Amino acid sequence: MSKGKAKEKRGGFLDVVVTILVALGVALLLRTFVVGVYEVPSGSMLETIQEGDLLLGEKVTLNWESPKAGDVVTFESPREPGTTLVKRVIAVAGQTVDLRDGNVYVDGVQLDESSYTLGKPSYSLSDQAGSAGISYPYTIPDGYIWVMGDNRTNSLDSRYFGPVRVSSVTSKILCIYWPIPDVKAL
Template identity: 40%
Template sequence: MASRGGAAREVVQTLLVALVLALVIRGFVIESFLVDGISMEPTLHDGERLLVDKLTYRWHPPQRFDIVVFRYPLDPARDFVKRVIGLPGETVEIRQGQVYVDGRPLEEPYLKQAGEDFYPPTTVPPGHVFVLGDNRPHSDDSRSGWTVPMRDIIGKAWLVYWPPAEAGLVPHP
């Protein structure tokens, strides 16, 4: 039979190991994120909680249409979630709501309404991505003149886990 002191020591050691594992997982593998606002509707909704995969982009860069969580370039204390549209070196343009990448129209079946936006042809700088919200009329995104440095991407939105009725994998066309 173990002494009371030995049992208490085992509990403390177990809690410390669990804490270290939780910190490692949160720091390098998966992180929770709260969707704040309507900029990604109808794909993601205000108040949903996501799990963000922080490992994927260690092996390959973001791909077009990935939904990413990143530090907002104009205020790095805030995190945003948007869809990758333009990759480094590509030219993005919007005419009458239609997005063009390198002169080719982009098919965007996830949009509820495209709007009548205009954005002049702009080349995405090296090491950056051009991002847009799915709810274009209500999204602060790269149309405001900023792009996202790859180093500021936290990870790829992977799973909605709250509310339970909306739980499931984040759709990526």
């Protein structure tokens, strides 16, 4: 093989290696700052999200916009650092949450949650061992949000651990992307 062809082969190989390294770098940057991929470990968001579903969350808008009521978000567990939880935002700073007769009220107005709770009642978890002991009505402090799982009878959420710091929110969920039968925007 001539010297020129060997040099050309090495150059082609080097181009492939550089391309792969750049692609990996871009993927790492996207994963760190733009999108997150999450696997749901529990049934706390049933029937909206199934156990084992894979979710795609976006991180960019959190830089200028706080989560709002109705958003499904991921955040670091206030009780288990390093654990990511997925819940629905029910109320934001300054709003008052109340639980009466199995219903959720925000600022005195009963929420219509039938589309995602399947009519399951929402009771206080303040009497459970280890809970934050929240008493109702409860006003959400500045810099916090109130989150609850859609599976109200099987979810440890703000009723248990209290409000969540907005700064601990890691993404807003865009969609379920796997498995195929569960694919949908959230």
